[in-house]
Amino acid sequence: MVYEENNTEAVEMRHIISILLENEAGALSRVAGLFSARAYNIESLTVAPTDDPTLSRMTLVTTGTDDIVAQVCKQLNKLIDVVKLVNLTDNAHVERELILIKLVAEDERRDEVKRIMDIFHGHVIDMTDTTYTVEVTGDSEKIDAVLKALEHITMLEVVRSGQLGMARGGKGIV
């Protein structure tokens, strides 16, 4: 009976988790180490100090069943360096990712790339005689769409930042 229940619930979903942690040497490796030691997935992970330099803010994207993600959150909360954790997936939130692409842009391609950038509200931020470097921000769907739109153009390098996330509404996590 219990077995069946678990089975029907066992759909893997993507979760975006926001973590406030002590900005201390080793804090990042504790989080990363937890994921490898317990065989949890990390799809992306971004981390940087906040306006309070003693704290870092991390956004982590993982996939798993509800049970597993609940465990992930509990285990993360158990890390002494973690000050606060919110699973953004539970509520309305915004997500952004930045992508940088260096691509071959010659002749008519130069205009074409600029047109595509206009459509996606991206920018050309560096150029040579034969290449452009462009930036686009958006949620992951938009980033995927940009990549699709540029598919037929030779890309020399692609860098994605991973997701950043924040809950909607007037409250912050502090």
Next chain:
Amino acid sequence: MELTGAEVIIECLKAEGIDYVFGYPGGAVLHIYDAFYKQDDVQHILVRHEQGATHAADGYARATGKPGVVLVTSGPGATNAVTGIATAYMDSIPMIVITGQVPKHLIGNDAFQEVDSVGITRPIVKHNFLINDVNDIAETFKKAFYVATTGRPGPVVIDIPKDITAEKVAFEYPSEIEMRSYHPASNTDHSQMKAAIELILKAERPMIYTGGGVIIGNGSEQLHTFVRSLGFPITQTLMGLGAFPASDSLSVGMLGMHGTYEANMSMHHCDVLIAIGARFDDRVTGALEKFCPTAKIIHMDVDPASISKNVTVDFAIVGEVTEVLDEMNALLGPATNQINKGAIEKWWAQINDWRAQDCLKYDRESEIIKPQFVIEELHKVTNGDAYITSDVGQHQMFTAQYYGFDKPRRWINSGGLGTMGFGLPAAMGVKLAFPDEEVACITGESSIQMCTQELSTCKQYGLPLKVINLNNGYMGMVRQWQEFFYEKRYAMSYFDALPDFVMLAESYGHVGIKVEKSCDVRPALEEAFKQKDRLVFLDFITDREENVYPMIPAGAGLNEMILV
């Protein structure tokens, strides 16, 4: 007055009320050892191997409830301590391990005896620190002790570069500490409690299942009240033995892989399971999909991450075991007269039928020494009141099954990690904590060889332990698995050469006695315990191919036991 970093460390230990530090010197900790030399408040126990230091501190902590403290040097000192740290971690034992580190300017240079101790120990500690500044020593120690001893306890490593221990600083120990990132769970949820109580009162086939958390959290007294006011059957895990008396008729013994028939059958058939300070370990649950198929589950634990980790539970109450049980007892109060008495009586009749199976029977008349017999005799000779440590293997299971622990903190074994070599050094820590109590280490001829060197430490500090070697000539537990699951192919579970344990004990300055017949077991034990100030090593030559029964094969359900 300014102190050196090394002196500050000693002052921190004094402020925490530490009486013993278990350690081994080396280059990176020489300033600290120099500071030890100049004082008498904290006694340093010099072991023979850093693993011994960690297990001794661990044994001390398990017996007293106070944190054990270890001091080792950098590099190999730290790596030798790793097994002991992991052992403490798996069983949630409060411990502080101070590891020396190379001087700050050499860190990262592959310096002599440099290892990344913080990196190596990260997955096996509750937390660890690398101290970068002499000004941070006192606060770090305060934090370390606070983290190690509160919530779900665990080992904390403090890595200290050598140069810092020589620098000077004014010492002040913080009286309190606030960590914004660490708040051990302590608020108990009344709505969950009330719902749990409703379920408990309606239960027809209830079962109480308790673990090491009750012992670590000092919740025995509250547990007694809880169990006795309900009159429900209770089973305890390997780590929980003693929290509730084994001799009480409400106790159905240990559960799990080598649990009793009655405990495992009751688990399998219960309708309400009340888990307290237990973590649904795989050695307890057997196959998860067959675990307690008809039960609603209530789980009380101090660690939120233990809730619904392996088994999804219906009601969760997170908090200190003493607080949770006090509140549960208060809420239950007179309501216990609403218990479904008729159903419970029927349930007990069923359980007593299972008990009648007498699953722990063995040949008590055997002339060849049965390991079970030694444990039962030991119980009699020590009035069931000794502190017993063990190593890992069949002898550990026999002790758990046959000693019958009536008090908490008397049974000291490595349950989570299953570390051979734990028993002897752990017993040293216990004996130092309780010099007037009887302390015995039950071991096997394989396990004892993993930390035999500590017999020398026992001599130096005059620790009159009783070492009970159940010598079956095999790595018995490995041999048992090979007998059951590998058609008796005894691959590498047998030593072609063994030491003469009597001579071994004597060479370390102790008393050695070899016992080969059942009729000599009792007199030998009595003789050993008569020698109050000597360590006596009893080498019992036991039945070579005795097995631990009952046994649940890995992957089976709790109702699928192999009986004798």
